[in-house]
Amino acid sequence: MQLQFYPQRFTQSACATAVAAALLSAxxxxxxxxxxxxxxxxxxxxxxxxxxxxxxxxxxxxxxxITSIGAVELEQKGISVLTELQQFSPNTTLQASxxxxxTLTAFIRGLGQxxxxxxxxxxxxxxxxxxxxxxxxxxxxxxxxxERIEILRGPQGTxxxxxxxxxxxxxxxxxxxxDMTFNVQGTIGSYSQKDVKVTGQIPVIExxxxxxxxxxxxxxxxxxxxxxxALPNQDLENYNKDLWAARLSMEFHPADDWxxxxxxxxxxxxxxxxxxxxxxxxxxxxxxxxxxxxxxxTSLPTFNEVTLEGFSxxxxxxxxxxxxxxxxxxxxxxxxxxxxxxxxxxxxxFDVPAEYDDDNTTHExxxxxxxxxxxxxxxxxxYDGESCGNFDAILGFLGRVAFAVPGLTREVTGCNNSESWAxxxxxxxxxxxxxxLSVGARYTDEExxxxxxxxxxxxxxxxxxxxxxxxxxxxxxxxxxxxGTDTDGDGILDAPAVESWSRFTPRxxxxxxxxxxxxxxxxxxxxxxxxxxxxxxxxxxxxxxxEIVDSIEIGMKSDWSDNLRANIAVFTxxxxxxQYIGIEGNSNDPTALxxxxxxxxETAADGIEADFTYVATDNLQFGLSVGYIDFEIKRNDAIxxxxxxxxxxxxxxxxxxxxxxxxxxxDFVFNANYYRRDDYLIFETSDLIQQDAxxxxxxxxxxxxxxxxxxxxxxxxxxxxxxxxxxxYDFVTRNDDGTLGAGLGGDTTLIGYYGDPRTIHLTxxxxx
Numbered sequence: 001m002q003l004q005f006y007p008q009r010f011t012q013s014a015c016a017t018a019v020a021a022a023l024l025s026a027x028x029x030x031x032x033x034x035x036x037x038x039x040x041x042x043x044x045x046x047x048x049x050x051x052x053x054x055x056x057x058x059x060x061x062x063x064x065x066i067t068s069i070g071a072v073e074l075e076q077k078g079i080s081v082l083t084e085l086q087q088f089s090p091n092t093t094l095q096a097s098x099x100x101x102x103t104l105t106a107f108i109r110g111l112g113q114x115x116x117x118x119x120x121x122x123x124x125x126x127x128x129x130x131x132x133x134x135x136x137x138x139x140x141x142x143x144x145x146x147e148r149i150e151i152l153r154g155p156q157g158t159x160x161x162x163x164x165x166x167x168x169x170x171x172x173x174x175x176x177x178x179d180m181t182f183n184v185q186g187t188i189g190s191y192s193q194k195d196v197k198v199t200g201q202i203p204v205i206e207x208x209x210x211x212x213x214x215x216x217x218x219x220x221x222x223x224x225x226x227x228x229x230a231l232p233n234q235d236l237e238n239y240n241k242d243l244w245a246a247r248l249s250m251e252f253h254p255a256d257d258w259x260x261x262x263x264x265x266x267x268x269x270x271x272x273x274x275x276x277x278x279x280x281x282x283x284x285x286x287x288x289x290x291x292x293x294x295x296x297x298t299s300l301p302t303f304n305e306v307t308l309e310g311f312s313x314x315x316x317x318x319x320x321x322x323x324x325x326x327x328x329x330x331x332x333x334x335x336x337x338x339x340x341x342x343x344x345x346x347x348x349x350f351d352v353p354a355e356y357d358d359d360n361t362t363h364e365x366x367x368x369x370x371x372x373x374x375x376x377x378x379x380x381x382x383y384d385g386e387s388c389g390n391f392d393a394i395l396g397f398l399g400r401v402a403f404a405v406p407g408l409t410r411e412v413t414g415c416n417n418s419e420s421w422a423x424x425x426x427x428x429x430x431x432x433x434x435x436x437l438s439v440g441a442r443y444t445d446e447e448x449x450x451x452x453x454x455x456x457x458x459x460x461x462x463x464x465x466x467x468x469x470x471x472x473x474x475x476x477x478x479x480x481x482x483x484g485t486d487t488d489g490d491g492i493l494d495a496p497a498v499e500s501w502s503r504f505t506p507r508x509x510x511x512x513x514x515x516x517x518x519x520x521x522x523x524x525x526x527x528x529x530x531x532x533x534x535x536x537x538x539x540x541x542x543x544x545x546x547e548i549v550d551s552i553e554i555g556m557k558s559d560w561s562d563n564l565r566a567n568i569a570v571f572t573x574x575x576x577x578x579q580y581i582g583i584e585g586n587s588n589d590p591t592a593l594x595x596x597x598x599x600x601x602e603t604a605a606d607g608i609e610a611d612f613t614y615v616a617t618d619n620l621q622f623g624l625s626v627g628y629i630d631f632e633i634k635r636n637d638a639i640x641x642x643x644x645x646x647x648x649x650x651x652x653x654x655x656x657x658x659x660x661x662x663x664x665x666x667d668f669v670f671n672a673n674y675y676r677r678d679d680y681l682i683f684e685t686s687d688l689i690q691q692d693a694x695x696x697x698x699x700x701x702x703x704x705x706x707x708x709x710x711x712x713x714x715x716x717x718x719x720x721x722x723x724x725x726x727x728x729y730d731f732v733t734r735n736d737d738g739t740l741g742a743g744l745g746g747d748t749t750l751i752g753y754y755g756d757p758r759t760i761h762l763t764x765x766x767x768x
Contacts, residue, residue: 044562045615051172052152053426054130054159054377055368060557063438063511063521065153065569065609067092067625071146071174076658076669076702078715078761080195082141082149082169087654087675087696089151090609090627093647094169096140098276098727098753099340101241102269102306104136105727108153110605110629110648111166111549111575114683118356118387119416119450119535123547125156125164128171129263131312131330134385135358138267138308138334144245145199145214147174153609154571155527155551157505158426158440161381165527165549165575173263176201176210176251182768185711189761193220193241212249219243223757224294226275226302228287230346231468234302235272239294243269257318266309273304273339276729276751279689280740284397284747285345293723293754299348300339301468308334326366333359337463342729343749348396348407348460350731350745355463360385373430381422388415389535396460398746407460411479413453414535415496420446426507434514438523440507448543449496450533452483483537499543501531517559525551534581534597544599548576563615572606574634582639601642602635623656623673640685647726649678649693664706671700682728688740688750689728696722712764719758727753 048059067089086094097103106124126133156164187195201212222237252260275296310332342350366379390413399408426440484493509523529547555569577599607629656673676695702713729751731743
């Protein structure tokens with residue numbers, strides 16, 4: 001990682017794409033020899049089923065760029081958390097955010113949302129059994145009782161709605177078989193990792209009523225530690241893990257044409273708040289830059305919590321062989337008190353303790369019809385969500401020096417609530433035996449209300465009493481409401497601000513089935529990210545309009561033979577009315593810090609994604625995925641100006657191999673992959689924190705007994721121990737001579753957060 005910006009390297013990326021095409025040609029030549037019979041032991045591709053269009057289809061029939069990884073592959077590769085899937089999906093970033101283990105940063109094709117503050121909407125939708133997970137807190141899901149993960153790339157504005165301008169990630173859990181099953185597994189590994197997972201199902205009434213359960217307890221020591229803490233009796237582990245998750249499901253089959261499912265799940269993550277790595281020495285303390293990127297300093301408590309709990313239900317009725325009706329509902333809530341030390345020093349230079357509190361309810365009525373040459377998916381959707389929070393930006397050291405007061409805090413509190421409804425439909429017509437047409441549209445109507453309280457307190461304050469040992473929150477401080485509505489005309493804001501937006505998002509596509517195993521498709525689709533209010537407002541500013549993405553995609557889904565699959569997509573999009581919060585005023589003076597949220601930019605991108613699978617023999621398989629994106633800024637009114645894409649390399653690729661070794665005691669499966677990301681920026685407006693290109697090597701071996709009851713696996717991840725930055729904070733100024741000076745808080749706050757180091761872990765399990 002270097003503190004400088006590199007221009008885009010089109011030539012290198014274009015060459016890499018050409019290499020991928022050459023590999024495809026070489027594979028095709030080899031397979032031609034096999035077809036002639038020169039190599040006898042040839043394996044076959046498997047059929048992969050997905051629900052990208054809300055009906056069960058083969059992956060090769062869906063005219064959408066999609067990556068699907070099933071439960072067996074997840075287990076064999078040792079993929080235990082959602083963020084690891086970015087390696088296998090081109091042009092995809094799924095990473096833990098900067099302050100916690102559980103908050104997700106998600107970008108697909110350069111579209112997403114980095115800031116997890118309440119009120120901001122994601123650009124990539126996360127779904128658990130078709131239930132929308134509205135907030136990034138807790139979205140770094142540990143995989144428990146999963147059937148498959150689907151990553152849909154490109155706008156999904158018709159079937160999945162708002163906030164899917166980049167795409168959608170679908171977490172699909174297993175439906176029960178009706179048999180009595182039980183599975184227990186334990187894992188030990190690097191940094192004293194100790195994981196236990198228990199899953200199973202119980203038939204209560206044969207063929208009618210089943211109960212399923214799952215529980216996981218996951219723990220690990222920190223990759224580093226807090227070298228200095230200003231508070232006594234703190235847990236000094238940094239990047240540790242302490243999490244449990246539970247799930248309970250009930251399925252009822254009252255008749256062959258009825259199905260009812262009810263789920264409850266809860267996750268509680270009490271891992272420590274993550275401390276960042278100082279990329280520059282502090283001007284105000286003598287603590288040096290740590291030797292390890294996982295070491296830090298803090299003046300805050302190290303506790304952190306992310307608690308999620310939700311209920312969901314689905315009722316399905318098959319009226320006939322052609323018509324199916326579903327009702328899907330959910331209610332979810334989350335709560336997270338967190339400590340983020342922006343400056344990562346033992347001084348209270350720039351500390352941000354915060355609380356997030358969210359709840360939402362969804363209802364969806366869906367009808368699926370299929371008959372011969374015509375199929376239809378349509379539905380009604382309703383969402384009601386409340387997202388609230390507060391944070392205290394403590395600048396205590398600055399207050400004592402500049403104002404001779406006990407401390408200084410800018411406190412911000414507020415809520416950003418949403419009610420929306422939508423009606424959608426997507427129809428598919430077979431015009432001939434080879435040519436088909438798909439037409440879809442969604443109409444969304446949304447109303448948002450928001451208020452923000454924002455003001456200065458000349459003391460160090462925390463969200464509630466007891467936040468630090470002996471602390472009692474001062475009384476009598478009134479934080480003025482700065483965003484809202486004056487209902488009685490007295491000049492005082494006393495109610496939330498309210499705005500509404502509506503949007504019609506179409507999709508049209510054409511598919512040509514050249515042969516039984518080769519399909520070409522082209523589509524135009526539109527998606528939007530919801531309009532919103534500025535959760536950091538300092539004045540009564542209006543809400544901003546939705547972001548709009550218009551995308552064209554041309555692709556091929558092909559099985560060139562029984563053992564070669566090549567899926568390729570070429571895309572281009574325009575991203576309009578980008579919401580951007582700009583800093584105005586003197587950023588070294590917290591009393592003059594003004595932030596405005598505007599529709600400030602328009603950008604565009606072109607790219608290509610390719611996934612190849614080659615089954616060389618019954619025992620040997622290779623995979624290659626490549627993603628390339630070329631980015632353009634078309635309008636740039638952001639302050640500071642945009643300079644590139646956030647968290648999005650120009651080039652990503654992954655090469656994998658799997659080999660099955662049969663033996664008298666069971667089968668051994670060896671997996672290896674090499675994953676590479678080109679250099680990328682952390683912030684789209686700054687070149688001070690960027691990650692150089694890097695590659696990662698992972699190796700696994702898994703075993704299953706002949707009877708299928710015992711199994712084990714050994715996994716080595718990031719075996720070359722690459723250090724790669726995934727988040728950060730940038731609060732410095734640039735001097736005229738190019739050097740970096742103090743920013744907000746009076747110090748050089750340039751902070752990086754890093755991905756996992758080399759780890760090795762062993763899993764042993766038993767099932768019946």
